[in-house]
Amino acid sequence: MNTLYEAVIERLDQNNLWQFPGGVHPPGQKERSNTQPIQRMSIPEVLYVPVKQHTGVEGDIIVTVGESVLKGQPLTRSSLPFAVPVHAPTSGKITEITPQPSAHPSGVPEMAITLVPDGNDTCAMLKPLSQYQQLPKSTVIEAICDAGISGLGGAGFPTHIKVSPTKPIDFLIINGIECEPYISSDDRLMREHAWQIRQGIDVLNYLIEPKCIIVAVEDNKPQAIEALTIACQDSEHYRVVSVPTVYPAGGEKQLVQVLTGREIPRKGLPADVGCVMFNVGTCYAIADAIFSGKPLTERVVTITGSAIEEPQNVWAMLGTPVLHLLTHAGYLPHKQQEQHVIMGGPMMGFTVTRLTVPVVKITNCLLVPAKNELPAPEDERACIRCGFCADVCPATLLPQQLYWYSKSKEYDNAEEYNLFDCIECGACAYVCPSEIPLVHYYRKAKADIRNLRDEKDKSDKAKARFEARKARLLAEKEAREEKHRLAAQARKQAMEKSDSGAKDKIAAALARAKAKKSQSTENSESPQSTAQEKKAQVQAAVARAKAKKAQTAQNETTSADKKAQVQAAVVRAKAKKAQTAQNETTSADKKPDADTASNNKTSGTQVQDQPEMSDAERQKREKIAQAIARAKARKLNQQNSSGDS
Structure with a gap:
């Protein structure tokens, strides 16, 4: 049962929050990079802009090889609801449109547009909507979509879909929780650009119209809390809330539960419990798009680790190769036993397959650890059923059961144990004494299940097409048979009508025959009169013959x-x-x-x-x-x- 709105407000005012189950407290390691302001980088020699950088479908490519483009010019077009366009991060020339290594654990190549910058950084014409409150909401939402904005917190969900909820919203939650170790990009963004984040929140408030707005920041970021409090102090509708530092408090379901006491149902969304959530980086991008007209072409990325000479946060153009960022921050390869670069944090990040992998919209950190900085992966050992993984699971799952079913590919049983409720936070693997890479098994099982579902969907669609064709042919056959039946019925009716006419003729003939027979009967009753009539007829015939003979003789005499x-x-x-x-x-x-x-x-x-x-x-x-x-x-x-x- 959802907690009443008034009770939530009362507890927020008292800073008496709820707790989510499980969670861990890994070392923060944020002081390495959060002490310096966000820096600007030089323009890279080449940019690899992936066509798809969000959850959904890719847009249609609208540029060609050899074409010159300006900074902010669209490279793709959004033709479907879940498609988000991408834009040129700088001015230059399109040299290739080919698959490139992707920002994914597998490194599978994905379609990308190769852009060679011209160094001028010439910007395309911008169209700001500073008076957005006087415009229809649909116009503002369309501008957000055209700016290519998707969630920058990690999921990459299209923002223009989230700002159009179909249910009443009680709480608009702004997620400033950056709970994973080493990452400090959101922290620096909140410190330096709190007012622009507030402007983005205002736009969201206009579009969603929630009852209350909650800005949640971890209690280990006091400077960010102060900056946002000052930015939001003129509205009692806005509440900046300090949240205890527990990993993974930044998860969507976990943060909703901490702030409101409401639990998102399985296979549900925050809107089902009257909440909607956006990352602080997304709010900044929305403000940029509405008030400056700038599309999303760059984001803040943390470059950190003991193998980096100058850990820092930088504004990185989308499509910038990882190698360019490492070179800018001073990569020290000699401190590593082998090349090891993690995109993301140590808990949920993945190792990049190549240094040409580009920065995308959900890239928030590049972690370059020195040898022995992170626990070296040891050989996997047998599960001892200690239960530590279940104790720290924030989704209250049974990780050991999911591990066994995922490893043995018993996917039906894994789904029964709510495999897809796993947020892949890595807390279970973090505490596992047997060094089992649990999240690895869960990810693989999810991918296999999705592939099986896709194949089943294709099979079902093929079956549906076959059934539709079969039904169509049967309907055509029945239509032909019905047509033939109606034609036969028409012919039968015509024949019956003809037969009735013939019967009428036969009846008339019979009537005439009966009348003639009746007349003959009457004649037989008076034989004398009949004989006299016959004699008179003979005499008349003889007279006619004589007259004819006399006429013939006369003709001969005349001749x-x-x-x-x-x-x-x-x-x-x-x-x-x-x-x-x-x-x-x-x-x-x-x-x-x-x-x-x-x-x-x-x-x-x-x-x-x-x-x-x-x-x-x-x-x-x-x-x-x-x-x-x-x-x-x-x-x-x-x-x-x-x-x-």
């Missing part, structure tokens, strides 16, 4: 008359022709010729050397011939008539 008339006309024509020939002969000395004889022969008259006839005789003969022709025609007509009868 004979026409034939006789034609013959008579031919005779007349011949007679006329003979007369014409005779006249021509008379005019030619009245001598008969072959033509006259031929004409006489043709006309049926046999004239052989007859003497010349007078006109009266010729006319007489013509009349006789015409009378004979008419007599023949009449005779032929009579014969035809007698034949028809």
